[in-house]
Amino acid sequence: MDEKDEKIVDGILKRDVNSFNKLIDRYGSIIHNVVRAVLNESHETTSVEECIDDILMCLWRNMDCFSKEKGNLKCWIIVISKNKALTYKKKLKKFRNNIDIDDLKVNSLVDIEDNYLKKENKKSILELLNNLSIKDKEIFVKRYIKDCSIEQIAIDMGLTSISVYNRLSRGRKKLKQILKGREL
DSSP, rough: OHHHHHHHHHHHHHHHHHHHHHHHHHHHHHHHHHHHHHHOOOGGGGGGGHHHHHHHHHHHHHHHGGTTTTHHHHHHHHHHHHHHHHHHHHHHHHHHHSOOOOOOOOOOOHHHHHOOOOOHHHHHHHHHTTOOOOOHHHHIIIISSSSSOOHHHHHHHHHHHHHHHHHHHHHHHHHHHHHHHHOO
């Protein structure tokens, strides 16, 4: 960990607001970019600022959970940001699924058809992924559905980046074989 990060962490642990402002100056754009990447659908973008505020509160309250010896502050902040944003996404999805159909403003029959096709495609993809091991399926979902970086997947799952690349490569080969078998 570099000296600036160490001073920021020490300051926040002492509840120094200036140190927290330095954290925001240094990592605020990263937090914002992570949250925007996760909350990328139109109905989710209104929650970006609220999610960022929650992340900042979490960092302020939980800085004592960060291990200077073991961790990299930037990576820790990215993981927290991604997890909070995914939690927001789940809440928004649950809320959206509970909305009465009469409350929705559907522009046309085409919108309904597009949504149905997207759900069917997603269901087909998830059925195909069920042919992989649980760990490989999780890696595929994180990489290709949630659009996580290889490095982030490695951190989240306690693997090396090379291991993640290898699992993705083997999984793609396996899925290609399965798809070829379905075409016949």
